[in-house]
Amino acid sequence: xxxxIIYSSxxxxxxxxxxxTMASALNAQLVNLNEADTPALADYDLIGLGSGIYWxxxxxxILNLVDNLPLQNNKKAIVFSTSGLNEGRVLNNFNKRxxxxxxxxxxxxxxxxxxRGFDTVGPLKLIGGLNKxxxxxxxxxxxxxxxxxxxxxx
Ligand SMILES: Cc1cc2nc3c(=O)[nH]c(=O)nc-3n(C[C@H](O)[C@H](O)[C@H](O)COP(=O)(O)O)c2cc1C
Numbered sequence: 001x002x003x004x005i006i007y008s009s010x011x012x013x014x015x016x017x018x019x020x021t022m023a024s025a026l027n028a029q030l031v032n033l034n035e036a037d038t039p040a041l042a043d044y045d046l047i048g049l050g051s052g053i054y055w056x057x058x059x060x061x062i063l064n065l066v067d068n069l070p071l072q073n074n075k076k077a078i079v080f081s082t083s084g085l086n087e088g089r090v091l092n093n094f095n096k097r098x099x100x101x102x103x104x105x106x107x108x109x110x111x112x113x114x115x116r117g118f119d120t121v122g123p124l125k126l127i128g129g130l131n132k133x134x135x136x137x138x139x140x141x142x143x144x145x146x147x148x149x150x151x152x153x154x
Contacts, residue, residue, distance in 0.1 A: 113143055
């Protein structure tokens with residue numbers, strides 16, 4: 001399975017740890033959206049997209065990337081994020097917007113992964129931040145487990 005993982009990780013490189021773990025589990029090509037251009041998606045069977053959550057959503061650059069893609073024919077995708085608060089199904093459903101955009105572009109979402117990440121935004125800095133040390137070993141193990149499970153979906 002030829003996989004491309006694209007990420008943005010601007011706050012503490014929390015999401016980068018998850019992206020690296022996923023890329024290594026899938027032997028995927030890894031692209032930091034802030035450092036490199038996006039390769040042609042046509043060359044890949046599965047696309048992973050993720051970032052930290054900034055004011056309730058993925059990095060604008062990730063969302064813009066999807067907005068600017070041509071329509072796909074059921075190309076498989078996964079989404080991932082790290083956030084200060086837990087991702088929820090109703091409240092804090094941080095992955096929702098990115099998933100909707102991907103579906104509108106003709107992608108099939110075959111999985112999503114979220115975990116908490118060290119957060120020192122605003123006043124949190126004054127108290128030493130939230131989720132110090134996250135993502136931790138358990139989070140990375142969960143990310144690797146999630147990613148390996150994708151082999152069954154593809
Ligand atoms: C500008 C900014 C806004 C943020 N907004 C949210 C938010 O709305 N909800 C949340 O749970 N975490 C929020 N966070 C915390 C980040 O989602 C969290 O620290 C994440 O792990 C950062 O990932 P990164 O290190 O890969 O950038 C915010 C952080 C920053 C810097």
